[in-house]
Amino acid sequence: MYVSSETPVQTNQIKHSMQGITKALRLHGRQLRHAVLQHMNMNKGIFSWATLISRIQSESPAVIIPHMGLENITVNEILRAKGEAEAGAVYWCSTGHLVHEAVQHMAAHNVGALVVLKSGDMNQLAGIVTERDFARKILLPGRPSQQTRVEDIMTEEDKVITVSSRTNILRAMEVMTDKRIRHVPVFDDKVVGMISIGDVVRTIVDQQHQEVKQLKKYIRGDYY
Secondary structure (H helix, E strand, O other), rough: OOOOOOOOHHHHHHHHHHHHHHHHHHHHHHHHHHHHHHHHHHHHOOOOOOHHHHHHHHOOOOOOOOOOOOOHHHHHHHHHHHOOOOOOOOOOOEEEHHHHHHHHHHHHOOOHHHEEEEOEEEEEEHHHEEEEHHHHHHHOOOOOOOOOOOHHEEEEEEHOOEEEOOOOOHHHHHHHHOOOEEEEEEEEEOEEEEEEEHHHHHHHHHHHHHHHHHHHHHHHHOOO
C-alpha cells in the first residue's frame, strides 16, 4: 500500500504536473527514464511523486509539462461513455405523467432523476424530477404518488441548472458542488442527456488511473 507523504498543496501541484507527463515521455523518453531510475536508486525504492517530478524537470529543463488531461475532457465524453451521445438517449417523463410512473421509469433504468418535458412539446424542457423530490414531497407528507402529477413536485425550468455537451467536466463538477445538486441536464438547443455527480467523479478517477498506469509502464521501461 502506498501512503502519500505530500501535503494537499503538493498533491494538487502533482496532479497538474502528472497530466502532461505522457507527452513528455514520448518526446524525451530515454533522458527521463534515466532520471527516474537514478531517483529510485538514490532513494532505495522509496517513491515521492513531488521529488520525482522535480527531478525530471531538472534533468530536462527544456521539457514543458502542460495540464493536458482533464481540461480537454468535456461532458460529451461522459455521454458517449454512457451511450447517450450517439443514440440521443434521454431518460425523461412529461409534466402530465403521474409521479408513480416517473419513479417506475427511474427504477427500470437505474437512474436517480428524469428530465421533464412539456406535454405536447417533447423538445421543450419543463424541469427535472429526482428521487429526492419523491422522498421529500411524496413520501414524507404522505401524498399519493398515483394521484400526483410530476409537474406538482418537479424543479421547474427557471430553477434548473444545465450544462452543454461542450462544458469541461471539472467545470461541471464545480457547478454541481457549488449548487449542491447531483444531476444536471445537458442542453444543446434541446435536451441531449443527463449527467450525475457519480458520472463526473468516475470519469475523473478513470483519467487519473490512466495517467498512473502510463507512469508505471514508463518506469518499467515500456516507453522508450
